[in-house]
Amino acid sequence: MSNNQIEEVKNKTDIVSLISEYIEVKKAGRNYKANCPFHGEKTPSFMITPELQMYKCFGCGKSGDCFTFLEEHEGMEFYEALKYLAEKAGVELVFAKQTETSEREKIIEINKSALNFYDYALNDHPQGKKVLEYLKKDRGLDDESIKTFKLGYSPEDFEALKNYLITKKKFKLQDVLKTGNLVGRGIDRFRGRVIFPLFDHRDNCIGFAGRILPWIKQDIAKYINSPDTPAYHKSKVLYGLNVTKSEIREKGFAVIVEGELDMISSYQAGVKNVIAIKGSALTEDQLRLIGRFCQKIVLCLDSDFAGDEAAKRGSVMAVNMGFEVKVAHLVGYKDPDEIARSDPEAYKKAIENAIDIWEFLVNQIFNKHDSGTGNGKASISKEIIPLLRLIQDKIVQSFYVEMVARKLSVPTEAVISEVEKVKKTDQTEKDLKDKQSLTSLKQSLPLRGKSRRELLEEKLLINSINDVSLIPEDLISSKFINKVIKYLSNNKFPLPKELEEGYAEIILANSDEEDTKNIIKELTILVTKQKLEVLGEKIKTNDDESLLKEFSELSKKLSAL
Template identity: 40%
Template sequence: ALAEKYYHYILQNHSLGKDALLYLKEKRKITVNSIDKFGIGYSPQNQSLFENFFIKKKGIKQDDLVRSGICYERYGKCFDRFAGRIIFPLYDHRGNPVGFSGRLMPGVDRDAGKYINTPDTPAYHKSELLFGLNFVKDDIKKEGYAIITEGELDMISPWQRGVRNVIAIKGSALTDAHARLLSRFTQNLTLALDSDFAGNTAAKRGIETVQSMGFKVKVARLGKYKDPDEMAVDDIKKFSKSLSDAVPVYDFIIDSAFEKYDSEKIDGKVDISKEVVPFLSKINDEILKAYYVGLLSKKLQVPYDSVYAEVEKSKIGRITREDIKEERVRTDGKRELIEETLLLLTILRSAQEAGELKRYIKSIFAKRVLEELISYIKVKEFNVKLFADNLPTELKEKFREKYIANSIAYERSGDEKMANETEDLKRKLELIDISESQKGLIAKIKESESRGDKKDVKTLQKKLNELVDVKSKYFKPD
């Protein structure tokens, strides 16, 4: 909160923020109301100002500033990570500040990219954050869908012109964490991403992710505009119409492929098929799948049965790959049980240490409970009954069954015994991770041997030997 006020003050009231304020208001057409609403600020390229305020005036320790992510340490000094950038404060969906995003001011010569974010901290994870959600979650519920954009200005420009059910992801790819969070407010998404989105592999994977979780996805066509910010600034009515005219994502993928390749040529037909078929294979509704297979067949001018056969072939390959992936995470249920027990012991001993479990917890249920727990302890003193009552409906019953029902026996065992078991469970999970890594390396070695790649085999064998050494040094056999 202090850093946010500092950056915001510099932008609004300090001479060093004058150019940045002019850029936002004149060039980007951001209003004062929006600047205040979103807490937008500016970080000047003035090291002494940063040090004088945070370290000398406010007495904040350098180590604490580094841990918070707003500065980095070099030559024993603390340097502002966001110097020369417009600052966008980042909040979780409850409105708790978790970090910052910084956009480089035009004309500033820096090696880093146009946008940088707070490094991942216990409070901030880029893949989980939806910019603006804390402000617009009620608007999303009211409108019945969320508009997904890529950047802060892509979200703010439509918002300040009356399109309120809009949020931004950090990049172009939706993640499963985004989907879980959004599912609390809607199951309908309209993508208003940058104009090159159709060729973005990560963006397509994100679409596959949210569709597999039951979301209905449409795409708004931006026409000549490179992004939603440019379109909203030029003509908000056009942007609103692009939303109302949004097409189902399958239509968009098919149309984009036909725009990209020449469907009159054989090679073009094959390229279109390769791009579209994997998407169609993920449609669970058979009627919907049949419709799009028919549409693709007609546009390609090839028999329906041929297209359908390719879709089914792609589906079989996908299922096999997903089964392998699921097996690795599941580990025959052993990992899931260990993780749930570890989470229970942490809740009983010290819920405030929950953030330390993120590297161990991977199974779906335990991971979701852990995420809820971390969010809860940020704003409230931990109370297991109130925490259970506040859990999403789909987690509540299972949590009570697994955790509260088994807590009495563990509490009777005493803190020392629980502490020892906690460390033992962490050790077991680390052992599982090492074993999985070994399996992966062995598979790669076999593959390299079959190709006759001796150099690769030698490199992989060295990594495998290192894992074996780690395993024998730190872990005793069960």
């Protein structure tokens, strides 16, 4: 792979169009801006420059080009990003020699073969007949769902998968062991289980989940997953997203369920905008992934959700990341799988009537205690005040403070007072932490902002980058800008590496397009005033006529400007 081909792919990739596929981007002068996809923010500090085909966030500091963006945002390795962009740009990559496949790509390649094995075992091998009957009769799945989600079966044979992958497909044992599909000397991790292939949102098979079959009478876990690998990280996976992402984008919200069967049963019942988080608690990585497709989620979790602290923390995190979060109350059913199979219309109605997450949590606390007794009020207060403190939106917080006061039959001021007490305790702890980190924080902050002259010199450089001869030499004081001018006076753009990064910082920080003549005029006035100030100080201690003459000429020049 030559550097020329990498540059060709980069030059044929419009970084603005690429990033626009993942986040909303808006024009900002010569640049583009967006809310940073790498950290939570409400005011855009993520800048993209089409001129340099680069991006930089002035909030978290992340920066790079089209390859870096895919590596950071999509979790791709460099050659995976290169192949992806080359295909989009219509560039045929030519490798000088056979290159080694990355560990992630090798895992995906092996998983693809394992997927074919499990599919064959379920749908074409005699042993799969009983498993298919179980899935259809006991679990209520139809042929279309089994096909759509590529369900499979791992036979109880300890070495069937090993023989297929190593003897037939010629993979190396050490490579297959890295996928987690085989353990020890080559025993199938998922033997005797229904297989749920796990895909990323780009349809790569990154791992597997297995559910033990009911007739397997061993004391082992009902569900197991692939271990974390370079391809699979449980906290980043949303089961079914590869199938339902277009439905989620179209409907404008995602229905969140816990497990694979919850998800498939929901999809089969007509709730197509559904994904499973493989657990009860949403993670930050999962929320960032959901955020690419919608900003609203409806939680349809198991009946014990209200008592799951991790699940509540995940919900609150979603709200604080800007999501609208609602909860569907599945009255009379233990989980989405059960209601989807028993009464699809009631399920859809529950989703339609989902209530705000804060209202749901408040109601759950009141349902646990008797608000008519003193002890009951105390128990409610102990649970509900910390909850109210978590509501960052002051208007929303005020609404629920009043609701709680009404339900407890106490003055609103009493609830506000308790919330403020908790806030003061939290603030004291925060102040201590802030004090401890103050020294390092000061060290990390810039010593000063840029002067008006420095800003104008940068603007002048940007506006005159294609013809630096337009820049009057006596106006530039910056050593860096003078280096750029000197280089471009004898060479063509682009800049060498040692100058490129500094120039990128300048162009990303200066989005507004301004008239070059106006910049030169303001800069000339500023430089002339500075010269007059210096001369004025000299004249105070030296009555040299040449200084007075120079001062007079500069004064006339300033007046003319």
